[in-house]
Amino acid sequence: MTVADQLRVLIVEDSSDDADLLAHELKRGGYEVESQRVDTEEGMALALERNIWDLIICDYSMPHFNAMAALVLLRGSGLDIPVIVVSGAVGEDVVVETMRAGARDYILKDSLMRLVPAVKRELLQAQARRKEAERERLISFLFELSHDFFCIAGFDGYFKTLNPQWSKVLGWSETELTTKPFIEFVHPEDREKTNDMCKSLAARKDAMAFENRYLCKDGSLRLFLWNATPLVSERLYFASAHDITDISRSHEAVLQGERRFRELLEETHLFSVMLDIEGRVTFCNYALLNKTGFMREEVIGKSWFDVFLPDDARQSVSDMFHGKIRAGEMPSYFENEIQTRSGARRLVIWNNVILRDEAGKITGTASIGEDITERKEYEKVLHGKMLEIEKLNKFMTGRELRIIELKKEVDNLLKAGGLPPKYKV
Template sequence: MLRILMVEDSPTDAELSLRELKRAGMTCEFMRVETEQDFRDQIQDYHPQLILSDYSLPQFDGMSALHIARELAPEIPFIFVSGTIGEETAIHSLKNGAADYIIKNNLSRLPSAVTSALERAEEKIMHKRMERELENSNRLFRVFMQNLPAIAFIKDQQGQYIFANASTVDALQLPHEQIIGKHDTLLFPPQLAQEMRAAEQQTLAQGEAIQHVRQFPLADDVKLWLLTTFPVQDMDGNFNHIGGIGIDITEQRKAEEALLLRNHAIEASATPILIVDVTQPAMPLIYVNRAFELVTGYSSQEAVGRNCRFLQGHDREQPELEKIRTAIRERCPGYAILRNYRKDGSLFWNELYVAPVPDPHGGEPRYFVGVQKDITEIRQYQEALERQANYDTLTGLANRNLLKERMQQAISEARRHNWTFSVAFIDIDNFKRVNDSMGHSAGDELIRLLGQRLQSCLRDGDTVARLGGDEFVLLLTSQSLDESIHTVVQRIRNTIINPFIITGRQLTVTCSIGLANFPHDGRNADTLLSNADSAMYQAKASGSNNFRFYAKEMNAELGHRLSLENDLWHALENQQLVLHYQPQVCMRNSQIIGMEALIRWQHPKLGMIPPLQFIPLSEDDGLIVPIGIWVMETAAHQNRQLQLAGYPPIRVAVNLSVRQLEQKDLVHCIEKTLQHSGLDPQCLELEITESMLMHNIEESIITLNRISDLGVQLSLDDFGTGYSSLSYLKRLPINRLKIDKSFINDITTTYNDAIIARSIIALAHSLEIQVIAEGVESADQYAFLLENGCDEVQGYLLSRPRPFEEMEALLRDGGRLLPAS
């Protein structure tokens, strides 16, 4: 729809003009105005596409309208339609911008004049648009070129510069006017100018871009530029100009050369070097040098893409590996000594250093560099020195030095856990006769074979040492788990008395054995060895093939022990065993939430015997298993009895022994106890110790998981006094950690004990495990535990172990225990 603004005082004339246009097939509408103000307003508001104007109006005139139109909307075609315009006036109007003029008595020419005017107006609009686009394109080109960090230039066919951007000016260190119109011969050394001109002529001849590297000498430096020259076509498709873009690659080339030098150094290094991508899930190797191939036997193709763990083979349980994992996890340097295996399966010791490669953008490091050092020979040398220092050359057994070290360890453990252990001093009877009759080589062979037999008699935790000559010492620290010292000694005597075959001859020997026990017969290694030696001489004085305990008192104690062992067999059937209970209190509200069952022996003649005097006997004789079952059943029934009496449910803690934990039917016994007593499994807690688990950790974890699946709670007793292995702790289904009394005793006066207690509490809580402290005897200890977040507590400060009736009375009185002031 064509919008027409008519400057016309006659509506009839306006209708005639419009009719003529419609007759010619034009679709149009119009707005008629008669005054200057209306004309100005409608140009702004109506947005006409064509203006038709009479030349003379009563209140306005056509020439004024033309001037206004040229001012406000010069792009709109303006045609005079008048009956009074003369030829000179018409020519004058055309010069002032009118598109045409039409005489009113010749309106038939109006449609063609309008069409022509509109076409010319459209052409002008298109021309102006193209001019603007070209101007904008030129402006963008200039801005782009002037800000391009690379040099950019254009030359004519003769090689004269006709354009150079700011980077070119900076690179050549010359003013712009000294570049434009110049040839390269005036700007560069002759050889360089000749090479550049040859490249440009080749570009024009081939009609395609050429890339080349040139050295540009400057006043104080030499720059290396990567130049790309290309032909520029004119409108006719002819290559009349040469364009060029150059990038300063001086620093890049230096970096490449430095990198190449480092790569050569790494490849030539005798030290294995590797690089790992730690952002990928498998953390694959992405590079290994030649030294790595030589040391490991794996080629680069075989190693790259694999995780480094293939170097450990099946030997994956290496504690030092955690150091490397931690370094990678925390993106920091790390160091470890690892056992690695070559492609042929041979072991080599690897001293590994790893470090992150800093990210150039400040992000998390993506790569880690590892440097290996094969320390196999050093390690073997160290092990050889250590073996010479600690082991007997003839037998391979521990020597006096290592024996003393292990005895000191045993003493420390025994003091901490209130354990005992034995030292056996063994001397071959009449050994001198063997040397005299068969020679020293036969004597050495007898010593070697005897050492092997002694070792076969003992457990893994015990030590056989040779002090020299025909003297051996046994350090017996584990025999009390399921057998007495007497059993071990008898086994040794029976083993040694079997005939030896020496140089084809059968030889039977006996030995004399002296025994000393810690702490009764000595509180340090030297005293124990001296007393065991004395006892051995007493045994030898009594005749061959004898053994003696140190001192007469030991023999008397042995008699007392045998009597107790005999009475203990009848204690269960005679109902002499009883349970006392020590309350366990919640530190938040002082409420009794549990009780520990503690066994007592009411001997008919000796009175009340504490567990430390008869529990070791029961372990030696195997009675610990039926006694343990009785304790668990009795504790469960009595706890259920309290619940049936209406008291709030509390748990009862029962101590398990090593022998019980090793019983195949333990879980079945627990199920039967719960079934017969009717006690909720959550109200039964079984206490185990760290040292118990370490005899067979994997089997123990399986058993404990089965117990936990029943709903029975588990408590780890004496935590921190033994192995304290965090790797095992997180695998154990325990509900509660018990801080050992040895730490509680000096918790308010000894800094280390305080730190250990705090650490145990923090560790347990981080694993969502409750913490209970035992042996609390002072208000200061109680306050310390309360302040540091301990959950539960038991000890003489709150209550001594009580008979069942007294325990029930405590619950009847409200079941709250406050620390004694």
């Protein structure tokens, strides 16, 4: 028995016999079950507060509680726990209403063979949701704490999302900043330049750096050094600005901005790497080195393709890189395998931008990569499980329909014989 086979189940059911039957079915499916039965709103609320649950199995209707109220209570708790409703025969409208309220599946009590496949599916999906929520939480944490100015702006000229630094430094509220065109907060002398830069950025796919001045609510000005990149498919700009008001607009300011950018990349759990136009590594962060097992001095100045690419992919990826650099373009997203010092392979999806100097000359590329090796394996397993579930569902649906037809035939025969119907379907 593994940790993955252990299952903590909250059973919302007024019948202890039915609760035991559910626990028995899960054990037959290979789970080591730890369960608690409740049948009131107070009991469920207390159980959610005191314990951590992997799954909730709920009867639709009980004397003092019901599935709809249980789903409302769970939503109010903010917990992400899959709920499977197991109940007697009900109308299709009830099933639809329950699923819309948040139930992950609805299983009839006389069809418990569907329970274990449904549980396996929902546990896999819940695990995926938790990983994605944690990733978003870490990104949000970085976004909120940064002393630089991060924003997402639309091609329509309005800010969509801003980190707290904007209001803290400029003095404008978030509502003020997002309900007016952002160009109105730019110094009048810099507006034409800023509009031209936005148009140019929307027409290309690589990052651009520029400076402009923003108006504070108290009438003062702040000088921003921007790095921005477009997401053309969504008609959005992703940008960060460093306040260089108190720093001379000299080469030292550019170097300091680059150092801050590299420090930020060092702290992220994603892979970060910069290459020059020949494909030599000029920067790589700790996350990449830690995962691959290389020392920094082993890779800086060396060919990215010779060090990190497997033999069977090295030439094709190298040819693609040099061809794109010559053409002045680079795929925004690219997926390929890299190899570690030990020869193990990791599948990485990269977000790439071309780097340019102040004169617009290409100096190399910057890439952020996410290791999706485990996620791909998970997706492969999940796909297989979903296909298996779909086959089972088709089989069980046909069987359940045939049972309903047989019950109707029995009722008709009873009526023909002058006897009351037994099933009333």
